[in-house]
Amino acid sequence: MSTQHFDAIVVGSGISGGWAAKELTEKGLKVLLLERGRNIEHIKDYVNATKEPWDYEHRGRPTQEMKDKHPVLQRDFVLNEETQGMWANEQENPYVEKKRFDWYRGYHVGGRSLLWGRQSYRLSQRDFEANLREGVAVDWPIRYEDMAPWYDYVERYAGIAGTREGLDHLPDGQFLPPVELNIVEKDVAARLKKAYGGKRLMINSRTANITQPKPEQGRVNCQYRNKCWLGCPFGAYFSTQSSTLPAAMKTGNLTLRPFSIVSQVLYDKDKKRARGVEVIDAETNQTYEFTANVIFLNASSFNSTWILMNSATDIWPGGLGSSSGELGHNVMDHHFRVGAGGVVEGFDDKYYYGRRPAGFYIPRFRNLGDEKRNYLRGFGYQGAASREGWDRNIAELGIGANLKNALAEPGAWTIGMTAFGEILPHHDNRIYLDRTVKDKWGLPVLAMDVEIRDNELAMRKDMLQDAVDMLEAAGVKNVRGSDWGYAPGMGIHEMGTARMGRDPKTSVLNGFNQVWDAPNVFVTDGAAMTSASCVNPSLTYMALTARAADYAVKELKKGNLK
Structure with a gap:
């Protein structure tokens, strides 16, 4: 040996x-x-990293062989060709x-x-x-x-895009300019702030995607491709490969x-x-x-x-x-997979450019100050608004030129959000x-012997209802809340x-x-x-x-x- x-x-x-x-x-x-x-x-x-959906034999979807080899991964979206x-x-x-x-x-x-x-x-x-x-x-x-x-130290080096909000329960950091909210998110954010007197906020996600270049690390700012999980050739999001490993190698002191x-x-x-x-x-x-x-x-x-x-x-x-x-x-x-979504009217003449790597964040608002719920701790929401694409279902158009023409036009604006809750x-x-x-x-x-408890189950009721209430208060139409079910580890x-x-x-x-x-x-x-x-x-x-x-x-x- x-x-x-x-x-x-x-x-x-x-x-x-x-x-x-x-x-x-x-x-x-x-x-x-x-x-x-x-x-x-x-x-x-x-x-x-540079492939599009049509470049995959099964358009990115998992095959039966992949499911057989990955009985755990196939339970969720993480199993795919990409x-x-x-x-x-x-x-x-x-x-x-x-x-x-x-x-x-x-x-x-x-x-x-x-x-x-x-x-x-x-x-x-x-x-x-x-x-x-x-x-x-x-x-x-x-x-x-x-x-x-x-x-402060790691934010400056890694590069975190975000906005300063002055919230004690979500401390500000050393931020690069944010990944901007789109026009619908900005409108819903303003309506939400007004509806709740500033006690519930929709802010920019704080994300480890650099919005300004870091030439000293050989990293180029985000190109809005939203392919981060495939590895970024630009080094635009923080990873070991793009950031810390090259720095360690540069010293001559590392053996990998x-x-x-x-x-x-x-x-x-x-x-x-x-x-x-x-x-x-x-x-x-x-x-x-x-x-x-x-x-x-x-x-x-x-x-x-x-x-x-x-x-x-x-x-x-x-x-x-x-x-x-x-x-x-x-x-x-973190237990999640519960939230709400709906349709936003009045913006049919508006669109957006690129594919953002982030959306919005709604910071925790439960069990702060004097409020006491029937559970401890709280939750926040992550989400985004966008226009429906070609894969939406138009029941009236089943086949042919009319369907093709209809799908060439952007669909309705929708917004959705999912809560992430603390587990004790x-x-x-x-x-x-x-x-x-x-x-x-x-x-x-x-061996895993883990389950969520009464505290989390009670919290999930608020995670669902609060999502519905906030979207409705912000004027979103056809709001539907859902609990898609959560098993420990899914977060x-x-x-x-x-x-x-x-x-x-x-x-x-x-x-x-x-x-x-x-x-x-x-x-x-x-x-x-x-x-x-x-x-x-x-x-x-x-x-x-x-x-x-x-x-x-x-x-x-x-x-x-x-």
Whole structure:
């Protein structure tokens, strides 16, 4: 078994792993970046980036063969010809559903940073204080003021388009000019603001699509193609490939190793430190050891937790970081797929140009101030307005020239929005190792035992009714509300399984994302989240990672991590 030493090892190359690699290399550390899947090179490997629907044999739709190979992915829109090959192979990487859990994984360099929705919002002081204030789970060990400078830092680098709104519960950031609302969205926003006296707002989405070029990163501003999930040849949206990986490579301090499955963290019980990781080569099955002074686990929430669970089991049966009894527990996501839509009249002579990569956002308005609902926390809405296209159904025109002519004209203006709600951390919502089931490499798999609870079910009633009420109040016609059903995992925001906290008896990580049981191991992906808020979490992962990397290097120089 060959062994090689580095200053730091980063496991996982997605949003947080890319940031860890950038920050650690730029601070002078020799870093090994391990990715369990294949390499995807920026631009060269974006094989579908310039294709149109007619370029696909099945016009982008999933085939029966694809559905058979991906029984989980086929449950939702993520399985399609356009992104085929960008999701984990479910036959090689199975998991056990004690209760339904839709786990959508991207095993390749860049991970889901190539596939994410790019919505980028800060957690607020209210979010960081909510658990303590309401007696839920444990208190965050940090507050907004700890994170604010790091939000500033990552926003400036990544490039977040948005508008400053002055809302305490949705803090402003370092924004590029926004992706503009279209004419109908602006009209509905004005009507909504008037109808609710400014207490409910429709604002520009805050999105990681640059609206001004970043030549220092080799990134060109957004071209309004709305093909972000296919990889952007312009580097217009933030991803590992377009931004953090080139920066890390530029230092000369990075070694990238794809096809490297980390099977465990190697733990020195005498020093009470990790000494490295064990890696299985995904192509050859050969085993390697790599040693380092610092290890960052950024393999995505559940995979980082899996690595901890499979490490140091001779000392802790539940794995490294399990001494609190919380490792693998407190699974969170964002529940959604409920909202409303309708028709907007009076704009038949108006259209729009390009394909925007974002729409509007309605910030949380429930359980703020003195209002108390029959549930805790709240939700926000994401949505857009557009004109119906050629695929609309015109019942009166079944075939022929009349149908062709009718579909050549834009259809009615419609507007729709979907709510994203916070899920509370529950100890009984958990993942654990099922050692009776093995993956392609003979490793145990995760079992999912997660469900939404009464708090979320009560919230969904408001998520539906409020959407209907707001659109009707804004003058939208034929408004229809819908709950399309939600299963845990569908939000693709899995969080919480190695939570931060103030006490090693009730949490896995401390306030700088260090594993209490091994302080030279840091976890800065979604596993670290102590609560979920209702906003998309990736910006927080970036800020937590940059903050932890800065701290790790300082502690390393002091000799505290060796």
